[in-house]
Amino acid sequence: MKNIRLQRNEQIVALAAIALISLTISITDWLQRGMLPSFNILLSAVSAVLFMYWLPMIISYLLVIKFKINRWFLQWISLFLSISLGAFFWGEIRALFIPLQGIGFLQALLISLPWSTMIFVAVKFYLTQKHLKLEEQLRKQAEINLLHSQLNPHFLFNSLNTIASFARTQPTRCEDLVHDLAAVLRYSLSQSGLNQSKKSAPKEVWVKLSDELVILNKWCDIERSRFGDNLRINFDIDDDLLDKVVPAMLLQPLIENAIKHGKSTPLHIWITVRHDAQHMLFNVRDNGVGFDESYLINANNKHTSKEHRKLEQDKAAHFGLEITQARLELEAGARLEFSNTPEGGANVEFKLQLGS
Numbered sequence: 001m002k003n004i005r006l007q008r009n010e011q012i013v014a015l016a017a018i019a020l021i022s023l024t025i026s027i028t029d030w031l032q033r034g035m036l037p038s039f040n041i042l043l044s045a046v047s048a049v050l051f052m053y054w055l056p057m058i059i060s061y062l063l064v065i066k067f068k069i070n071r072w073f074l075q076w077i078s079l080f081l082s083i084s085l086g087a088f089f090w091g092e093i094r095a096l097f098i099p100l101q102g103i104g105f106l107q108a109l110l111i112s113l114p115w116s117t118m119i120f121v122a123v124k125f126y127l128t129q130k131h132l133k134l135e136e137q138l139r140k141q142a143e144i145n146l147l148h149s150q151l152n153p154h155f156l157f158n159s160l161n162t163i164a165s166f167a168r169t170q171p172t173r174c175e176d177l178v179h180d181l182a183a184v185l186r187y188s189l190s191q192s193g194l195n196q197s198k199k200s201a202p203k204e205v206w207v208k209l210s211d212e213l214v215i216l217n218k219w220c221d222i223e224r225s226r227f228g229d230n231l232r233i234n235f236d237i238d239d240d241l242l243d244k245v246v247p248a249m250l251l252q253p254l255i256e257n258a259i260k261h262g263k264s265t266p267l268h269i270w271i272t273v274r275h276d277a278q279h280m281l282f283n284v285r286d287n288g289v290g291f292d293e294s295y296l297i298n299a300n301n302k303h304t305s306k307e308h309r310k311l312e313q314d315k316a317a318h319f320g321l322e323i324t325q326a327r328l329e330l331e332a333g334a335r336l337e338f339s340n341t342p343e344g345g346a347n348v349e350f351k352l353q354l355g356s
Helices: 009-033 037-065 073-099 105-164 171-191 209-230 252-261 295-300 305-317 318-333
Strands: 233-235 267-274 279-286 337-340 346-353
Touching: 009 037, 009 105, 009 318, 009 346, 037 073, 073 105, 105 171, 105 209, 209 233, 209 267, 252 267, 252 318, 252 337, 279 295, 279 318, 295 337, 318 346
Parallel strands: 233 267
Antiparallel strands: 267 279, 279 346, 337 346
């Protein structure tokens, strides 16, 4: 951050803030002098705002921008000298309203030194915080884009394997499934961070739950075609939540993981979306063999160094879950919760803030 650049609304707020501070100090000073408020005193206070602060701040800001002054010391000097000149002229103008001597140039320099320093430091601090926040947003968006780029090939590979099983035996069905996969991929790519504006915040590219479910059902049809009666997928969605927005392609990896690791015949998967007063509650469970105890320990960050190798193998086995966990943390500040059902199946749940 080498230069000072403020948006129009930030400029207005800065001028308003310094005016409020200046007027408060001026009026308090006059009251301490025992001088009753009058029209002339009000004119003096207003002219102080105009000549000591507003005009010097505007002039120094324009100088910095026009001449591309990047060194902070020269930026401060321009503000310091502008306020010094403003204080000197204000002293002459004040003498027209109130029977007081004007301000000498040396005195103007002494007055402007703390004010120019305070204003400059405050603006620089604000811009530094703004710059750090912007960098954090860009870093987060870059991580989200990377996660999307990792998930899409992973999802494509598994779906193509499913469709390939129909290529020789049922070519017509295979063609239909290719169209379904094309729709899913088109949706996935269009909603991924890779196709979004760099200025877009993560929540600006979320999708309606109803749209997500349409595409999710197309993908589920592909999987049902592969496993036939050995795979049953049931959705239980609260109708009140269909217009709420969620991160795109978030449920698909959870269902895919259940299919891959369920190891039960027939495999039954239940997807439930409910809500309480503040959250949307998502749950994906199955009647399979459940998670290994080591993976559940890892998910709760309770593993020891001796378990590291086994846990890394668990992460690789549940690659889709790991990516979804990272996406959920970045895009919604939430986490997946892993457990096994009393019957032994895997259970994954998370919640999103309502009104996100």
